Amino acid sequence: MKSYRPPRSFTISLDDRFFIRIIRIIFFLVSFFLLLQLVPLLNRVFATLIAAILITTVLDPIVSSLENNGVNRIGGILLVFLSISILLTFAVQAASPLVTEQIDALSLSLQDESPAKMVDNVKRALFENVPFLRSPQVQVEVSAKLEMFVNAVMNASFSTALTLITSFPYLIIIAFSVFFFLKDGWIIKRALIESMPNRYFEISLIVIHKMTEQLGRYIRGQLVVSGIIGSLSIFALTILDIPYSFFIGALAGLANMIPYFGPLLGFFLAAAVALLHEPSFSIVMAVAGAFATIQLIDNILVSPYVVSRSVELHPLAVIIVILIGTALLGLWGALLAVPVASILKVTFSSMRWGLENYRLKERTRFESG
Amino acid sequence: MNSKNGTSKSIKMVDSFWGNVFKKHSSGEDDIVSTLKLIPLFHDMTIPELKEFRKIIHRRIFKENEPIFWEGEPGVGMYIVKAGSVGIYKITSDRGKKEIAVLNAGEFFGELALLDESPRSATCIARENSEIIGLFRPDLFNIIAKKPRLGNKFLLQLAAVIGERLKATNKEMYALRAKLEQADIIIS
Numbered sequence: 001m002k003s004y005r006p007p008r009s010f011t012i013s014l015d016d017r018f019f020i021r022i023i024r025i026i027f028f029l030v031s032f033f034l035l036l037q038l039v040p041l042l043n044r045v046f047a048t049l050i051a052a053i054l055i056t057t058v059l060d061p062i063v064s065s066l067e068n069n070g071v072n073r074i075g076g077i078l079l080v081f082l083s084i085s086i087l088l089t090f091a092v093q094a095a096s097p098l099v100t101e102q103i104d105a106l107s108l109s110l111q112d113e114s115p116a117k118m119v120d121n122v123k124r125a126l127f128e129n130v131p132f133l134r135s136p137q138v139q140v141e142v143s144a145k146l147e148m149f150v151n152a153v154m155n156a157s158f159s160t161a162l163t164l165i166t167s168f169p170y171l172i173i174i175a176f177s178v179f180f181f182l183k184d185g186w187i188i189k190r191a192l193i194e195s196m197p198n199r200y201f202e203i204s205l206i207v208i209h210k211m212t213e214q215l216g217r218y219i220r221g222q223l224v225v226s227g228i229i230g231s232l233s234i235f236a237l238t239i240l241d242i243p244y245s246f247f248i249g250a251l252a253g254l255a256n257m258i259p260y261f262g263p264l265l266g267f268f269l270a271a272a273v274a275l276l277h278e279p280s281f282s283i284v285m286a287v288a289g290a291f292a293t294i295q296l297i298d299n300i301l302v303s304p305y306v307v308s309r310s311v312e313l314h315p316l317a318v319i320i321v322i323l324i325g326t327a328l329l330g331l332w333g334a335l336l337a338v339p340v341a342s343i344l345k346v347t348f349s350s351m352r353w354g355l356e357n358y359r360l361k362e363r364t365r366f367e368s369g
Numbered sequence: 370m371n372s373k374n375g376t377s378k379s380i381k382m383v384d385s386f387w388g389n390v391f392k393k394h395s396s397g398e399d400d401i402v403s404t405l406k407l408i409p410l411f412h413d414m415t416i417p418e419l420k421e422f423r424k425i426i427h428r429r430i431f432k433e434n435e436p437i438f439w440e441g442e443p444g445v446g447m448y449i450v451k452a453g454s455v456g457i458y459k460i461t462s463d464r465g466k467k468e469i470a471v472l473n474a475g476e477f478f479g480e481l482a483l484l485d486e487s488p489r490s491a492t493c494i495a496r497e498n499s500e501i502i503g504l505f506r507p508d509l510f511n512i513i514a515k516k517p518r519l520g521n522k523f524l525l526q527l528a529a530v531i532g533e534r535l536k537a538t539n540k541e542m543y544a545l546r547a548k549l550e551q552a553d554i555i556i557s
């Protein structure tokens with residue numbers, strides 16, 4: 001005889017804490033999304049702040065070394081500002097004939113020939129010199145890509161020039177911000193650390209310190225390398241008598257921040273401009289030789305001593321990050337993608353180090369009894 | 370003793386978080402300088418030098434039973450008990466804790482963490498509501514870089530304090546060794 005068995009019932013009990021965590025995550029994501037909506041409205045503010053922080057990062061070690069030599073901090077800051085003003089005045093005076101000449105040449109050539117005509121010149125030079133480009137199908141493809149590239153470069157350079165002109169008042173705000181960041185930066189950092197609850201105090205202190213140290217080294221390294229590569233490129237292109245050497249060299253310096261692809265971008269631009277004015281294969285070879293030498297100098301003499309290896313990204317990560325940057329912000333996105341990704345990498349790796357080494361869970365458990 | 374209880378009670382009134390945010394309103398900065406003056410590490414410092422250190426130290430309020438740091442966490446710096454008291458504990462295998470020392474107002478701990486990032490050798494928990502002053506390695510290194518004379522002065526004092534502790538430990542070790550030899554546990 002079988003005894004009666006009540007039907008089995010399953011009850012799923014989920015911890016209240018699980019729901020609280022889910023609600024917290026949703027709340028965090030919604031707040032993050034809402035904050036993201038604010039970004040376009042405040043982009044000038046962010047750009048000003050970011051520029052001020054970048055300049056502060058570069059100038060801070062100089063002010064600190066003056067302070068080490070007995071100059072008081074405000075005196076040191078004013079001395080650095082004065083030196084920069086004098087240097088800038090000299091640089092502008094020295095470079096202005098070259099820059100105005102190149103701007104005049106550029107505007108003249110734009111009046112004489114439309115971008116489409118310029119593209120035609122390059123196309124003709126390419127098709128005449130490179131045999132495998134003679135197939136009509138390939139020519140159609142190459143023409144489309146070339147026009148897109150030239151348009152993108154034109155748009156980016158004109159919008160940058162416009163932004164630079166309209167943002168002159170912001171330069172004054174940036175200068176003021178840099179002054180106060182240099183003078184009171186430590187107070188801001190300290191206030192941020194002090195506002196942390198005891199549980200997160202030590203971890204915030206050490207993580208913020210590690211982060212600012214690594215980021216400072218990375219940003220300074222990148223700017224120094226860009227400056228050196230930019231100057232070398234301007235010098236080499238001027239010697240080779242390539243038009244717009246100042247702009248192309250400066251862009252090559254900036255593009256050098258993108259590992260693997262940046263130097264190629266600078267070379268392609270210089271080669272295209274060279275072909276535009278002198279459709280011969282030898283000038284392209286000369287430009288290639290110059291860029292290869294500059295890269296050699298960078299890889300042997302500059303980067304190993306200046307750039308921090310801990311921030312290096314995997315080549316695949318570089319490609320993905322550039323694709324995302326290009327999709328979001330176009331040419332500027334491509335240029336800024338790697339530095340932004342490197343900054344995020346440092347931030348997350350410092351935070352992960354903190355979370356792995358500090359017993360936050362145990363603290364929470366202990367404090368809640 | 371009464372004044373100490375009074376201090377503890379007044380600290381109880383202040384919530385830990387807001388106490389840390391609005392610290393400047395709740396306590397005079399000169400108070401911190403006079404506390405530092407009592408610590409052997411700062412004995413030889415002049416008032417302007419102590420004021421330099423006041424700029425980089427952090428004042429924290431800990432509630433009773435609140436952990437200050439845990440055994441095994443990377444050491445970041447040293448702490449000075451300004452008011453209240455803290456206990457130093459070893460966590461036992463059954464997740465309990467064994468008190469190995471109690472530090473009262475004017476005493477300091479964790480000074481070795483000023484030199485490197487090696488893990489904390491014990492857990493430190495506030496035994497009552499306490500006011501703690503912290504001096505941390507990144508800030509000390511900053512002072513060493515910016516004001517080398519002051520940094521060296523502090524490092525020499527730190528070396529002297531660590532030397533004193535080493536002498537005391539050696540003395541204790543010899544005494545223990547002698548006891549063990551007497552008990553024929555160590556033959557050599």
